[in-house]
Amino acid sequence: MIKKLLSVVLLMMFFYNAFGQNYPCAENFSITTKTLNVSNSNIPESLIYWDFSKSSNNTSLVLELEIQTLNNCWDGLNGTNRSEIIIHKINNLKEASSGELVLTIEDLNAKCYKWRTKIVNISTNCESFTNWEFFSFL
Numbered sequence: 862m863i864k865k866l867l868s869v870v871l872l873m874m875f876f877y878n879a880f881g882q883n884y885p886c887a888e889n890f891s892i893t894t895k896t897l898n899v900s901n902s903n904i905p906e907s908l909i910y911w912d913f914s915k916s917s918n919n920t921s922l923v924l925e926l927e928i929q930t931l932n933n934c935w936d937g938l939n940g941t942n943r944s945e946i947i948i949h950k951i952n953n954l955k956e957a958s959s960g961e962l963v964l965t966i967e968d969l970n971a972k973c974y975k976w977r978t979k980i981v982n983i984s985t986n987c988e989s990f991t992n993w994e995f996f997s998f999l
Contacts, residue, residue, distance in 0.1 A: 873920040884994050885985035886980045887922055889915040894976070894994060897963070904966050908998045909976065911951075912959040919954040926950075926962060929973035937995045966998040973997040 879941040890913045897906040909926060913919045931940035941977065951957050976977075978991045 882969075885903070886982040886985070887913065887916050887918065888988045889913075889917070890980075892978055894993060894996065896996075904998050907964040907974075907998070908961055909958075909964070910961045911978070911997045913954045914958040916954070916958070918982065919958050921982050922954045923983060924951040924954055925979040925981070926974045926976060927979060928964070928969070928974055930969050932971075932978040934973035934997050934999060938975050938993050940973065940975075972999055 883934065888908060890911070892909070892911045894907060894909045897908050899906055913924070921995060928947040928949065929982075930943040932943050933940040949962055951960065964974070973996060975993045975995050977993045980989050980991075981987070
């Protein structure tokens with residue numbers, strides 16, 4: 862009996878990790894990042910793009926992009942924090958259901974950063990976070 866219960870728990874943990882996190886405050890959205898090559902420069906730019914146009918509750922959602930500049934870029938997500946977190950807040954996702962934020966090495970005064978999003982449903986006071994992502998301008 863205990864073996865079966867343990868097997869079920871392990872199987873559930875596998876499926877939870879295999880299929881990603883659950884974001885209970887919003888559904889049917891995408892948040893992506895990509896590297897933009899800049900002409901006449903060997904330093905790229907970073908683009909963070911969001912799309913909540915298919916989310917049924919985007920009228921009650923607030924999106925916050927949390928950007929943390931880092932020292933020790935070779936440590937990736939484990940690099941030491943360089944300064945305070947920069948928050949880029951989108952209050953009205955009905956009006957701005959999709960958009961983008963371009964970040965440069967000059968804007969951040971850092972060679973790398975980590976970022977995540979905080980999604981808040983103001984109707985239910987629900988908050989959810991995406992995982993931290995790492996970006997290096999090097």
